[in-house]
Amino acid sequence: MRDRFRQRHTSGADSGGTDGPSTHAEGAYALLRTSLLCGLAVAALVFPLVAMAGLSAKAGFDAIDVLSEEVAETDPPLTSYVYAADGETLVSLFYDEFRREVSLDEVAPVMQQAIVAAEDSRFYEHNGVDYRGIMRAAVANQSSGGVEQGASTITMQYVRGALQLNAESIDEVIEATEQTATRKLREARLAMAVEEQLSKDEILERYLNQVYFGHNAYGIFAASQVYFSKHPSELEVHEAAMLAALVQAPSSYDPITSDQSAALTRRNWVLDRMVEVDYLSRGDASEVRGLPIELDTSDPPNSCIGVEGTTSDYGFFCDYFRRWWRAQDAFGETPADREKELRQGGYTVITSLDPDLQELANDTVNDAKGQDNPLAHGAVVMEPGTGRIQALGLNRTFSYDQSDNGPHSNPSYDKKGNYPNTVNPVLGGGPTGGYQAGSTFKIFTMLAALDEGYTLDYDIYSPNRVATSFVSSTTACGGHWCPKNGSASMAGNRDMWSGFGMSVNTYFAQLIDRVGADKTVEMAERMGLQWRSEGDAYYASEERRAGWGPFTLGVSDVQPIEMTNVFNTLAAEGEYCEPIPVLRVIDPNGQELDVASPRCHQELDEDIARAATDAGRCVTEQARRGAQCGEWGTSAVVGEIVDRPVAGKSGTTDGDRASWFLGYTPQLTVGAFMADPDYTFNPVGASNSAVSKETVGTILKEALEGEPVEEFTPPSAEIQGN
Numbered sequence: 001m002r003d004r005f006r007q008r009h010t011s012g013a014d015s016g017g018t019d020g021p022s023t024h025a026e027g028a029y030a031l032l033r034t035s036l037l038c039g040l041a042v043a044a045l046v047f048p049l050v051a052m053a054g055l056s057a058k059a060g061f062d063a064i065d066v067l068s069e070e071v072a073e074t075d076p077p078l079t080s081y082v083y084a085a086d087g088e089t090l091v092s093l094f095y096d097e098f099r100r101e102v103s104l105d106e107v108a109p110v111m112q113q114a115i116v117a118a119e120d121s122r123f124y125e126h127n128g129v130d131y132r133g134i135m136r137a138a139v140a141n142q143s144s145g146g147v148e149q150g151a152s153t154i155t156m157q158y159v160r161g162a163l164q165l166n167a168e169s170i171d172e173v174i175e176a177t178e179q180t181a182t183r184k185l186r187e188a189r190l191a192m193a194v195e196e197q198l199s200k201d202e203i204l205e206r207y208l209n210q211v212y213f214g215h216n217a218y219g220i221f222a223a224s225q226v227y228f229s230k231h232p233s234e235l236e237v238h239e240a241a242m243l244a245a246l247v248q249a250p251s252s253y254d255p256i257t258s259d260q261s262a263a264l265t266r267r268n269w270v271l272d273r274m275v276e277v278d279y280l281s282r283g284d285a286s287e288v289r290g291l292p293i294e295l296d297t298s299d300p301p302n303s304c305i306g307v308e309g310t311t312s313d314y315g316f317f318c319d320y321f322r323r324w325w326r327a328q329d330a331f332g333e334t335p336a337d338r339e340k341e342l343r344q345g346g347y348t349v350i351t352s353l354d355p356d357l358q359e360l361a362n363d364t365v366n367d368a369k370g371q372d373n374p375l376a377h378g379a380v381v382m383e384p385g386t387g388r389i390q391a392l393g394l395n396r397t398f399s400y401d402q403s404d405n406g407p408h409s410n411p412s413y414d415k416k417g418n419y420p421n422t423v424n425p426v427l428g429g430g431p432t433g434g435y436q437a438g439s440t441f442k443i444f445t446m447l448a449a450l451d452e453g454y455t456l457d458y459d460i461y462s463p464n465r466v467a468t469s470f471v472s473s474t475t476a477c478g479g480h481w482c483p484k485n486g487s488a489s490m491a492g493n494r495d496m497w498s499g500f501g502m503s504v505n506t507y508f509a510q511l512i513d514r515v516g517a518d519k520t521v522e523m524a525e526r527m528g529l530q531w532r533s534e535g536d537a538y539y540a541s542e543e544r545r546a547g548w549g550p551f552t553l554g555v556s557d558v559q560p561i562e563m564t565n566v567f568n569t570l571a572a573e574g575e576y577c578e579p580i581p582v583l584r585v586i587d588p589n590g591q592e593l594d595v596a597s598p599r600c601h602q603e604l605d606e607d608i609a610r611a612a613t614d615a616g617r618c619v620t621e622q623a624r625r626g627a628q629c630g631e632w633g634t635s636a637v638v639g640e641i642v643d644r645p646v647a648g649k650s651g652t653t654d655g656d657r658a659s660w661f662l663g664y665t666p667q668l669t670v671g672a673f674m675a676d677p678d679y680t681f682n683p684v685g686a687s688n689s690a691v692s693k694e695t696v697g698t699i700l701k702e703a704l705e706g707e708p709v710e711e712f713t714p715p716s717a718e719i720q721g722n
Contacts, residue, residue, distance in 0.1 A: 071190055072197045074162035076101075076210050076218065078346025078588055079300075082321065084314075084353040085390070085583055091351060092304045092318045096343045098226070099218035101588075104205040107220055108235040112204065113279040114244035115211075118270045120154040121277045124200055128155040128191030155191040158207040163187075165210075213243060214250030222300075227255070229296040237280065238288045241270040255293050264293055303343075304398060313362060315398020317353050320389070320429040320561070321581040330595045346588035350596075351581050352388035357381050357703055361393025364698050368691050369395050369674065371420035374409040375684055378427050379672040379695055380564040381703070384664065386598040387565065387577025397421045410679040417678045426677050428559030429579075433532040435658045435675040437563055438651030439503045441524070441554035443570075445512045446496055446615060448523040450608045452515055455721030456615060457628070459495040462507040464488050469513055470549030481549050483509050489631070496611075498630030501618025503650065508552045518546040524556075526603055527566045527576065532557050554651055564662060564671030567648065570612050571664035573713065574604030611715040616647030620663070637690060638663055641697030644709045650693060656683045661692040666710040668703055670696045 079095035104112070116123045122130050134151040152160070194203065213223035223243050224232040235243070245266035246253050255263035268289050274280040280288075304318035322342070325331060331338035331345075361379045369377035373395070381391035399421040408417040418424055425432055449458070465484035472481040483505045485491060490504045499507035512520050521540050531537040536556045539548045561579050569576045577600040585593045618629035620639035633639070635650045638661065648663030658675040672692035676682035 069197065070166060071159055071162040072194050074165050074206075074210075075588075076161075076165055077344035079222075080342050080345060080347040080349065082318065082349045082351060084351060084355045084358075086355065087350050089353075089355045090301070091314045091321070091353060092301045094303055094322070094342045095300075096340075097218040098216050098222045098300050098302075099209065100221040101209045101219065101346070102221045102232060104201050104208070107205075107208060107232045108240060110237045110279075111220060111232055111235045111240040111243065112208075113274060113277075114237070114240040114270055115208065115247070116154070116204070117273040117277050117279055118241075118244040119157065119247060121273065123154050123204070126153060128153060128193075128195040129188045152187075153191060154207050155195055155203050156187050158203060158210060159187050159190045159194060161207075161210045163190075211247055212250060213246045214254055215256060225298055225300065227295055227297060229298045237271075237274075237284070238267070238291050241274065241288070242267045242293060245270045255295060256297060260293050267293065305400065313358060314353065315423075316394050316396070316425070316427060317351070317358065317389070317392045317581065319398065319423065319425060320392060320427070321349070321351055323425065323429045324581050328595060330593065348584075348586040349582060350584040350586075352383070352386075352390055352583050353581070354381075354390040357391040357699075358393070360699055360702055361391040363393075364695050365393045365672070366395045368695055369688075371395050371397065372406060374406065374417055374419055374676050374678060374682060375674055375688070376419070376426050376677050377672070377674045377691065377695070378560055379670060379699060380427060380560050381699060382564055382568045382579070382669045382671075384568050384571035384666065384669055385575055385577065385600070387568065387580050387600065388583070388598070389561065389579055389581050392427050392561075394426055395420075396426065398423060408678055409676050409682045413679075419678075424677060426560075428561035432559070432677070434557035434559040434562070435673065435677075435680060436554055436556065436653045437558050437660050437673075438554040438653040438658065439505075440563060440649045440651035440660050440662055441556070442500060442503065442508045442552055443566065443612065443616075443649055444524040444527065445508050445515065445520045445552040446500060447527070447604065447608065447612055448520045449496070449511055449515045450611050450719065451523065451604070452519065454496075454511075454515070455719055456496045456611050456715070457721030458511075459493050460499075460507055460510045462491060462494045462499065462504050462510065464491045464506070466506040466509055468509050468549055470517070470547055481509070483550070483553060494630070495628060496615050497618050497623075497628050500615040500649070501621075501623075501629045501633045502631070503619075503634045505553060509549065512549055512552040516546065517548045517551055521545040521548060521551060524551075527569060528562055528578075529556070529558060529566075530562070532559075554653065560671055560673050563660070563673075564669060567616075567662040567664050567671065568669040569603060570609050570616070570647070571666060571669045572600075572609075573606045574602055574609035575600050576603035606713075607716050607719050610713055611719045613647045613712050614715050614720075616649060616664075617645065617712070619649055620646050622646050635661060635663075635693050638693050638697040638700075641694065642700045642704075644704070645712050646697075646700060647712065648696065652689055655681075656686050656689065657681060659684050659689050659692050661696045663693075663696040663700060665700060665704065666712060667707060668700060670699045670703075672696045672699075 076099060077097045079093050079098055079100050081093055082091045083089060084091055122132065130151060130153050209219040212218055215226050217223040217226040220232045224230055224235060227243065228239055242255065242263065245263065253263045253266045271280065271285045271289055275282055275285045304315045304322065325342050326335040326338050328338060331341045361381055365377045365379050369375060376395060378394040380389065382389055397420050400423055402416055402421045405416040405421055406419055408415050465482055467477040467480050467482040470481040472479060476482060485505045490502050494504050494507040531540045538544065565579050577598050580598065582596040585596050587593060617623045619633045619635050621633040621636040622639040622645055623629045635648065638648060639646055644665060646663055646665050648661060651660040657680055658673060660673045662671045672695040674684045674688055674692055
């Protein structure tokens, strides 16, 4: 990172030192000469350094040189900026210290002058240690009997800050800041060594990027943003003087929380100092002194919280991104290490978030179900062939303030619920278990059957209730699992087209019995499902999965992002891609990292995926010509809304505890669900069964408006069974 700074400045700038091996000793003896002039007080201060110069010889100086090189190359923690796919819309910042590095030529000259006048007026004259300043401070402090003045130069302050940043323990932090002669001596010697390695401009640049200005503003860029909402190149003299005034004691001169009198006095003192060192005329200073302190403050967002609109619009996507980052080995050994890298590494991240689609998804789900409702309604928008998540809509606000939330929907819990405000990863990507997805799981049985060589026209007589070979703990049907259909009209001779389109339970109960529940569970794993509860892990285990017949009706928990990606794989004709929230990740040196590329592989044979899509078109009554879809599809409303080729699958659970629809075109996949995340036994009700269908239809229609109509590729005659 520092290389780019060196390229901007010539190495021939005044460093305050001379070439050759005698430089170290000359600096030490210069301090000795100063001590003789200043009296015993200063002599006591500098004697150990002189002794070091005379007695420790080369080994001691080598150690100082090595440490000074580390100090000169110190990289302070930097803020990471996360943007939407357009590269302009800010999603959030991530930082421990709000800081963004700028070059010296990006800082207004008046700001450079103000900081030099206030902190080290002889900065361009000394070699890291201001001997006149030591003399002046020593005399003043001896006269007062206390510490009235300091003698730390800008270079010494930079060294002190760098030592703190490089500290690996609390003891090292204390050592770098404690008020002792030993610390001052080491700081002085390091300052002289640093000035031999860096030009004055390089030191000033590093100092301005390092120093603290209060209100979590580290460095001049952050200070300009926090106090004046502008770039440091735009600072005017009265603003520069105020910022320079803060460095000595940010809390004492704080113009935001105080009555500003102390800040005004200190600012005007800086203006006077600028006059004394000929940076400002007395007339200009007088004119500026009469100006009040006028702030235009900003509160930078952090970790998905803080920007107006961000908390509700982008918060859940932002949090998913953060969890994704924590899972990437490229950013550190542990999740904690990776998050630290995000908060201190100064990355620029271009996410896959489409602001227009995000607004559409948010508006659609919130219009369908308001936030003052324990039922969560959400939508996931993904891109086939890349796995990129383009929007995460939820009828919740991403916020830690849950003081005004509604009551918990579990009557046995005496606490607030997670609505309207929550930070829970309701849509997935976190530790939440998910929700049962009902008949959407029939897709896994159909895919397993197609993978085993069954054809779309494979027909089974499917009565209203059927007994299977799977053992059940219930006494019904002689101890065997025997599901029934949602309505008597579903009974009849069904194949994959009509069985899937009409969602015939007894067809798929018999199909999983013939194909094998173990192969169906394996197919779900191939499509990205994970077992998130103890019960699911128990039944999905190698020794038990062959008996898990009810799996075909969606008795396992699944997260919305996870399930949407299953159908996104079908939209991509069997190419499975990991869900990913980024387009580009750029490190602070401007290098693009190879972590944002789609992670895809062909999981399903193209013909199998096309066959599943053909059956999925029966669901929306957008059937391929000639397909036998049955009397009706469960989600004709989706086809009517989208009005272009669209496939998918609906799903409801026993007792209507959740309602789903997963729909896709060749260009876009949308998954929607409704459930109660706080208490999954709370039913959504039959009246909400169509909400997710309408949400998916609306998002697909509006998102694809103006886009060309693309047709699905029909499956081969062989897999159709013709």
